[in-house]
Amino acid sequence: MKGFYPIFKRELLAYFRSPVAYVFIIIFLAANAGCTFFLGNFYNSQQASLEIFFLFHPWLYLFLIPAVGMRLWAEERRTGTGELLLTFPVRLTTTVFAKFFAAWLFIGISLLLTFPMILTVNYLGSPDNGPIITGYLGSFLMAGSYLAIASFTSALTKNQVISFILSVNICLVLVLLGWGVLSESLNAIFPVWISDLVSQFSFTTHFDAIRRGVVDLRDLIYFVSIIVIVLMLNVVVLESHKAS
Amino acid sequence: MIRVQALSKNFSNIQAVDQVSFDARRGEVLGFLGPNGAGKSTTMKMLTCFIPPSSGTADICGFSILENPLQARAQIGYLPESAPSYDEMLVGEFLRFVGEVRGYSGKELHRRVSIVIEMTALGDVKDQMIETLSKGFRQRTSLAQALIHDPPVLILDEPTDGLDPNQKHEVRTLIQNMSEERTILISTHILEEVEAVCTRAMIISAGKVVGYGTPDELMSQSIYRNSVTVSVNGANPKKLLEQFDELDFIYSVERVPDRRNGIVTMRLYPKEKESIALPLEKFIFSKKIPIENFNVNRGRLDEVFRELTLNQLTK
Numbered sequence: 001m002k003g004f005y006p007i008f009k010r011e012l013l014a015y016f017r018s019p020v021a022y023v024f025i026i027i028f029l030a031a032n033a034g035c036t037f038f039l040g041n042f043y044n045s046q047q048a049s050l051e052i053f054f055l056f057h058p059w060l061y062l063f064l065i066p067a068v069g070m071r072l073w074a075e076e077r078r079t080g081t082g083e084l085l086l087t088f089p090v091r092l093t094t095t096v097f098a099k100f101f102a103a104w105l106f107i108g109i110s111l112l113l114t115f116p117m118i119l120t121v122n123y124l125g126s127p128d129n130g131p132i133i134t135g136y137l138g139s140f141l142m143a144g145s146y147l148a149i150a151s152f153t154s155a156l157t158k159n160q161v162i163s164f165i166l167s168v169n170i171c172l173v174l175v176l177l178g179w180g181v182l183s184e185s186l187n188a189i190f191p192v193w194i195s196d197l198v199s200q201f202s203f204t205t206h207f208d209a210i211r212r213g214v215v216d217l218r219d220l221i222y223f224v225s226i227i228v229i230v231l232m233l234n235v236v237v238l239e240s241h242k243a244s
Numbered sequence: 245m246i247r248v249q250a251l252s253k254n255f256s257n258i259q260a261v262d263q264v265s266f267d268a269r270r271g272e273v274l275g276f277l278g279p280n281g282a283g284k285s286t287t288m289k290m291l292t293c294f295i296p297p298s299s300g301t302a303d304i305c306g307f308s309i310l311e312n313p314l315q316a317r318a319q320i321g322y323l324p325e326s327a328p329s330y331d332e333m334l335v336g337e338f339l340r341f342v343g344e345v346r347g348y349s350g351k352e353l354h355r356r357v358s359i360v361i362e363m364t365a366l367g368d369v370k371d372q373m374i375e376t377l378s379k380g381f382r383q384r385t386s387l388a389q390a391l392i393h394d395p396p397v398l399i400l401d402e403p404t405d406g407l408d409p410n411q412k413h414e415v416r417t418l419i420q421n422m423s424e425e426r427t428i429l430i431s432t433h434i435l436e437e438v439e440a441v442c443t444r445a446m447i448i449s450a451g452k453v454v455g456y457g458t459p460d461e462l463m464s465q466s467i468y469r470n471s472v473t474v475s476v477n478g479a480n481p482k483k484l485l486e487q488f489d490e491l492d493f494i495y496s497v498e499r500v501p502d503r504r505n506g507i508v509t510m511r512l513y514p515k516e517k518e519s520i521a522l523p524l525e526k527f528i529f530s531k532k533i534p535i536e537n538f539n540v541n542r543g544r545l546d547e548v549f550r551e552l553t554l555n556q557l558t559k
Contacts, residue, residue, distance in 0.1 A: 002347060003345045003347075005344070006341055006344035006345045007345060009341075010330065010333070010341050014330065014332055014333075017332040017333075018332060079328055079331070080324060080325075080326060080328030081328045081329065081330055083289070083294055083324040083328060084322070084324060084328055084329070084389070086294055087292040087293065087294050087317055087320070087322050087324075088317065088342075088345045088346065089314045089315070089317040089318040089346065089347075090314075090345060091314065242294060242295045242296065
């Protein structure tokens with residue numbers, strides 16, 4: 001793990017050095033509030049819980065996370081700094097994970113900045129804070145999975161726009177696999193176990209369980225393994241880019 | 245220190261580097277010369293383990309780039325082409341970052357950063373953002389980055405590219421000062437640089453080594469080797485030409501255009517590229533020819549370069 005910390009630190013600082021970070025945080029918070037209060041009719045629901053707040057996260061992340069991740073490798077390639085970074089005596093896996101964790105922590109910070117939501121529901125009623133905590137945990141893990149995919153697509157190209165579109169599409173598929181409409185139409189044709197199997201691959205299926213307050217080890221393993229597998233693919237892509 | 249054996253690289257169907265082999269010892273400054281796209285940078289990228297070779301191998305201080313790439317990299321200070329660095333960082337901060345990645349911390353890190361800042365004269369800009377630096381300072385920041393771990397091997401890809409003549413001179417002086425303790429590999433297409441800093445040079449064309457030797461050895465291949473250029477004030481060109489042509493140690497004489505008023509300039513080629521300065525000087529002295537300039541050519545690297553690289557391409 002030699003070299004992890006300095007690379008991680010540089011990457012994280014780089015986010016806060018550019019105006020993009022602040023723009024992102026503002027949009028992230030505004031979009032969260034907008035979805036919860038207007039689209040989700042938070043007040044009308046008359047519930048002291050963050051269910052509605054978390055309900056929109058898979059859809060919000062679809063666009064917001066690829067926007068954070070698209071520059072991870074594409075930028076290094078465009079400016080040539082990748083040549084410097086990848087000729088340091090540091091393992092490629094370490095570098096990939098260091099950059100990923102920096103971006104993930106940045107998203108985590110943005111997520112934490114939604115804390116007024118917790119205060120709001122606690123002020124308005126007496127919510128069960130358990131599902132709120134697990135909701136945040138699940139949301140953070142899910143964000144990591146989106147980000148790993150964005151990091152992976154970022155390594156595929158030096159064009160950030162292409163990287164963004166690719167990761168949005170891959171993530172969209174992973175969201176839609178768990179979408180009720182899809183499951184129902186599959187059920188009409190195939191036996192139920194097929195749609196169950198398909199939805200097991202979806203972000204939404206696993207996130208829904210966690211945000212309801214049920215922390216099943218399998219859901220955690222799902223997100224962690226998505227992150228690890230996709231980042232290993234990221235390493236392979238970088239290796240093969242170097243070879244050709 | 246650097247041992248390269250039959251290193252090759254092909255990108256799909258293009259042979260970028262073809263069976264390049266060489267050795268470079270400590271104290272040596274080896275210049276890579278070649279037209280753009282000849283494979284200089286690709287060779288350097290393989291040595292720094294940025295891209296793997298298609299075949300062949302190399303050792304850096306005994307560490308194989310294939311089997312021990314991390315140890316091999318630890319021996320190398322690398323300045324990639326066009327000196328990339330993180331624009332949003334301050335110069336000092338960037339150097340600290342590189343030092344930390346290379347495994348230094350605390351006082352040792354501080355000491356090393358101070359040393360390289362001093363070596364590359366970056367003191368005035370160390371708190372400036374890299375984005376705002378001029379090309380010369382950027383290049384030096386990148387060079388400082390390569391020196392932070394006091395590496396036994398330095399690989400510099402076009403270190404003076406885009407610098408003004410003063411900055412070029414500074415960088416060359418720096419390279420010369422560092423060369424005693426290290427093995428330095430520099431690529432360039434500036435030929436004067438080879439004469440100025442390199443102990444040996446290698447000419448690469450279309451991925452192949454087409455010339456190898458000390459700058460003087462390479463220059464000895466030039467048709468201008470040991471030719472003498474003589475400028476005479478107020479002479480009759482025809483008579484002068486005949487006079488020189490009669491000498492038995494002269495192979496041929498040609499007139500060289502000279503813009504100065506009333507001055508005739510001739511170039512005299514010796515037989516077999518032998519030194520003719522002494523007999524020619526005696527002759528001029530005895531005939532009392534009023535010479536303005538007397539210039540012995542060591543040979544022209546640009547001409548050798550063109551000869552070797554164009555031959556290779558037409559093959």
